[in-house]
Amino acid sequence: MGKRLKATESLKRLIKNYYDEYFSWAKEGKPTAWLNVGVPCEVFYAMDVFPFYPENYGAMCGAQKVTPELSQIAEYQGFTNDICSYARANIGSLLSKKGPVGELPIPTIQVETTNSCIMIMTWWRAVEKLFNVPTFVIDAPLVKMDSEGHHLDYMEMELKRMIDFIEEKTGNKFDKDRFTEIVKISNEGKRLWAEILELRANVPCPMNAGDIFTHMFPMVALRGTPPYVEHLKFLRDELKERITNRDFPVPHEKVRLLWDNLPIWFDLRLFDELEQYGIIFVIDTYTQAWGPRFMGIVDEENPIRSFGYYLGSGFLNVQIERRWQLMQDLIKEYKVDGVVFHSDRSCKPYSLVQPELSKLIRDNLSVPSLIIESDHNDQSGYDRNRVIERIKEFSQMIEMGRK
């Protein structure tokens, strides 16, 4: 149970270096930026502005189970306890100057895009107002399937405005050649990530869900940097090795499941625990957000427009038709036996379509689904045994159905 990847050790170093670097940039007074995951970090690396992702930091708060106490601090200042737990943890941490890595430096600027939720825009606004941080919102109106026509033109314009904003606020200039180099590196890593996701389709699956969620980090924060490519190569090769050596987390898979929504960051071990029953989550929709379908290869000839396309067609910026398409594709490609919807009370845009998706699956495919309730980042009220029992029962039902 819980067979660890060698790549996890190098990942820990990568994360540590990233946080160390953020702290030292801030200490030296070099420009730093807080971005939400929809904002392309490649532009910031190209402009020598250190990109930091508070959602990643939020996940760290979740993993270390400090969200409830940080939330209380935010609540005391008037932020309500039913907003996204990432936001509560982050705001609480800033107000108390406490958290998993101590006092978090306030960034020089913030950029966010509305391509995931409205929540995030108000979260960034909170930091803007609390600490006077100049903030730019990339307006990304919600699309049906993808960004095209005047929507795409608008996305391109918004990104150009963002570059003007960064130049104005940090004094750093945008250098097209440097940017192109970084885009090339970013694309190289994206190809590797696509390979990694594809390797998971192998039967048996070479990597469980807990590991893929952990290894998302370089895709989120390091795109365009050499260590990101190195790490993803290492991970890809290790998975290939596992397949060659037939060294699988669950050698005798009984049930192959799909996970929908963010993981439960404070209980990634849930996935390890389920392995002993022959249950493995072979794919999820969350890491697809950085995969070729939603964050594909950027056109090196026309990178800004291309980034605009992926930003405008981001995973949470499309409607149910595209989510349904993805679900069907993944079920087929990964030979999925059942779908588990994590109904995440913090994340409305991800969760509120799940009952309808579950209905579509029931009416159109011969694959069962299960909805479990939790929160991705706040363990209050989480009943681990019940979640495990429900997934076990669900899996048994799938097995029985086969007999």
Place this chain on the structure above:
Amino acid sequence: MDYLGFLNEIAKSRKVIGYFDTYFPEEFAYAMGLHPVRIMSDDEEPVRANEFLQGFCCPYAKNILEQALKKKLNFLSAAIFTRYCDSLRGVYEVWKSEKLSPVVEFIRYSQVVRETAKDYLSLEFKDVFNRVKKALGCDYDYDSLKYAISKVNKKRKALQRLYSMRKEGKLNISSEDFYKTVFSSTWKPIDEFLKSCEALFLRNNSVNVNFDDKKVVLSATELDNLNFFKLLDEIGFFIVSDDIASGTRYVKDFVSEEGDTLDDLIENIALRYIMKPPCSVKDPSDRRIDELIEEVKTSGAKGVIFFRTRFCDSEGIEYAFIKRRLETEKIPHLYIESDHRLSNYQQLRTRLEAFYEQIVGI
């Protein structure tokens, strides 16, 4: 006749289209000879909507879906959503999948209060209303749009007059009646609404009342349950003004009637809706807070009642800043949280009474 009865009646002679937030550019609907209606909450308990939306969805949004699932909104020929909040987005997805009205449209709305969004939004309006035209067999042109703009402007002007009279102590009607009138502006035909305003103006022209001690300003996003206003009346408050999406934030700012081409008019509409007093789902929202403070100061209100619908994310953050600002300005305020049905009615009553005692005295 009540709101639903009235709309069912109207639907016999005109196509009715429903919208869900005040960013919907109703001018287009009038220009096409349609009757636009803001769908309001009612006291339905969520039952069927629970099959589609989880418990953490905003209850106001869920109630709108419940009404549709219970076929109470079958008079609608079309439902047009904008990108407003994440809960209404969920309602839209279900509405579309379950085909709850013959036509379901979505405006890929901008979220920023920036003139830079004007060209984009103008193109988006054109696309959406071209589809509506085809689907409902109607049309609009320069003249009809210009006429519709001037009509809606007249409605907003009349509403502004109601608000000023209220502030000047010249509208001696209960808060419940005042808001009944204000909210009816989003579902009554404009001429009818204007007539009822005229009657009110005439009746109250010479009245001069002094409610100084009891004046409060109400701040909220969606709040259209008239029982809440009745409760405030019973306690003794006088709602002198508000900062509500379908209150002053709906009433302020006109669409410019200038322009020689249809495109000019469409751009004027886009600009008004981008720059209008923002809800907390738009950015920046500073104008909203500034104007709330201004409403308090210019009306001589003694305090602010801030009403938040449970699970409303943007208000859950915005409140922290409204609170700070009110404290800095030394304006007493009360934060209350509920749902559209006021299911914690007794608790609300007790807290409101205590606030009344605090600001007015017994």
